[in-house]
Amino acid sequence: MRKLMLRQIFVMAIFLGLAPTLAAWAGKPLTVQTDQLTLGTALKMANAAIAECRKSNYEVSATVVDRDGVTQVALRDTLASPISLKFSTEKAYTSAMFGAKGMALQQQTKRLPLARAGQHLVFVGGSVPIEVGGVFYGAIGVSGTPNAKLDEQCATAGLNAVRDDLEMQ
DSSP states (O other): OHHHHHHHHHHHHHHHHHHHHHHHHHTSOSOOOOOOOOHHHHHHHHHHHHHHHHTTTOOOEEEEEETTSOEEEEEEOTTSOHHHHHHHHHHHHHHHHHTSOHHHHHHHTTTSGGGGSOTTOOOSSSEEEEEETTEEEEEEEEEOSSSHHHHHHHHHHHHHHHHHHHHHO
16 A cells, blocks of 8 residues: 555656646647758759859759758769769758858868768868758759869859749748
8 A cells, every 4th residue: 555655656746747848848839840842943953053064064963952961853964973973962961961051161170070070971162051031941062063162153053043932932
């Protein structure tokens, strides 16, 4: 009998201790909603980035990832180096994870140990986060020109190809 009484007191103490937390959760939703680019929008971005690089006679790869760094679209131009596809994906992933342009990350990691932070992270220019109207969608990465600044200019052109449409929705 005494054990049963102690068990009831213990259960009540736990419940009373959790009561404020349960009350705080009561009025909050159990799920969250995030904005996601459509396949058509991601494809338009990647195509625009490749088209921008072609103006300077560079064939590149362009990758669009979502806010979690998951690839939505990855395109490699006809004569772009096969390795450029891997790098465009890793640039986009890194930009999405840190919410920053590749050139900014490249400058920061010159002094920090982030350059060796983990697999699939590439701290070089050539990517831009896709953030429009206060909504973060992911990032676009480009690889294949002779330097990271040119890659990033093409990635920016990809973002600019859809920016107005995203702002208007």
